[in-house]
Amino acid sequence: MSGRARRRGCLSGLLVALVVLGLAVGAVVVALQVLGGEDPPSNSCVAPIGEDVMVLDAEQADNAALMAAVAMRRELPAHAVTVAIATAMQESRLRNIDYGDRDSVGLFQQRPSQGWGTVAEIMDPIYSTNAFYDVLVTVQGWEDRPVTEAAQDVQRSAFPDAYAQHENRGRAFASALTGYSSSALVCELDPAEGGEASGTASAPGALGAVRDRLVRDFVEIGFQERGELLVVDATTLPAGRDAAPERRGWAVAQWAVATAGATGISTVVTDSEAWIRGDGDAAWVPLADAELPAAVAEAAAAAGPGAVVIA
Numbered sequence: 001m002s003g004r005a006r007r008r009g010c011l012s013g014l015l016v017a018l019v020v021l022g023l024a025v026g027a028v029v030v031a032l033q034v035l036g037g038e039d040p041p042s043n044s045c046v047a048p049i050g051e052d053v054m055v056l057d058a059e060q061a062d063n064a065a066l067m068a069a070v071a072m073r074r075e076l077p078a079h080a081v082t083v084a085i086a087t088a089m090q091e092s093r094l095r096n097i098d099y100g101d102r103d104s105v106g107l108f109q110q111r112p113s114q115g116w117g118t119v120a121e122i123m124d125p126i127y128s129t130n131a132f133y134d135v136l137v138t139v140q141g142w143e144d145r146p147v148t149e150a151a152q153d154v155q156r157s158a159f160p161d162a163y164a165q166h167e168n169r170g171r172a173f174a175s176a177l178t179g180y181s182s183s184a185l186v187c188e189l190d191p192a193e194g195g196e197a198s199g200t201a202s203a204p205g206a207l208g209a210v211r212d213r214l215v216r217d218f219v220e221i222g223f224q225e226r227g228e229l230l231v232v233d234a235t236t237l238p239a240g241r242d243a244a245p246e247r248r249g250w251a252v253a254q255w256a257v258a259t260a261g262a263t264g265i266s267t268v269v270t271d272s273e274a275w276i277r278g279d280g281d282a283a284w285v286p287l288a289d290a291e292l293p294a295a296v297a298e299a300a301a302a303a304g305p306g307a308v309v310i311a
Helices: 003-033 058-073 078-092 125-136 147-155 162-177 206-218 245-258 294-302
Strands: 044-049 052-057 186-188 222-226 229-233 267-270 273-276 307-310
Touching (some): 044 058, 044 162, 058 078, 058 125, 058 245, 078 125, 078 147, 078 162, 125 147, 162 245, 186 245, 206 222, 206 245, 245 267, 245 307
Antiparallel strands (some): 044 186, 229 307, 267 273, 267 307
16 A cells, blocks of 8 residues: 555544544533433533533532522623523633633633733632623623623624523523522532531531632622521522512522532522432432431421521
């Protein structure tokens, strides 16, 4: 065989291998996006949209929860959260990265040279999320604009249509994290570090961690510490005063589940349903079936509409 023929053969083989690899990767992506009745992968969170189920890993879900919390305290609609999640998925895969195209960094790949702030500021997820919303709300008619158009109006990307591919994922998690979809967002997480092997115990310091996150993400929110648990009054949220208490409760409850990978908490209860870390089902269950510790069960039974018990 001539050298040219060998090169053509090698090239053909390489192309075939790349196609096969591309199909395999595509199959993995589809499998992660559409799980049906299967259990989600470890350390991931899921939210439904129609007949499909969207997946984020624990780090991505944590960042999505922050975006929802910031939008709620700014009294922005769920559409703003959808746009933010879809944008960050395209720009950074919903990760707070310290590298990017030219000088862009952070969740939204904002550039200091374009006036978004300093690198230190942009690497603060609260700052960068607020900066994104600051521009979004100046876009005329943004509330009714398609997700990809609203995102492009903020980002001015060289690939303006790229955001559309993340719209369903954005909508699924935005709906859950703003409380419009109840019992929707669940996470399958490894046992909390330092907790019991069964996975049902919180990590040491978990309540302090979730308390700090409540204050950081929501700022104005009421809660009480009762021994080894927190009782959060979601109706104290600025965006919750004119909304159904149950919806605000579900927003905070599903925020707590989405951030559980970072905080280490094990149990979230609201509206007579409970999510329990490491129960193997990754689902919300009725209180009667939850087998909660006595203190948590008593607090949940006494809680009113919009209350969230975290343990």
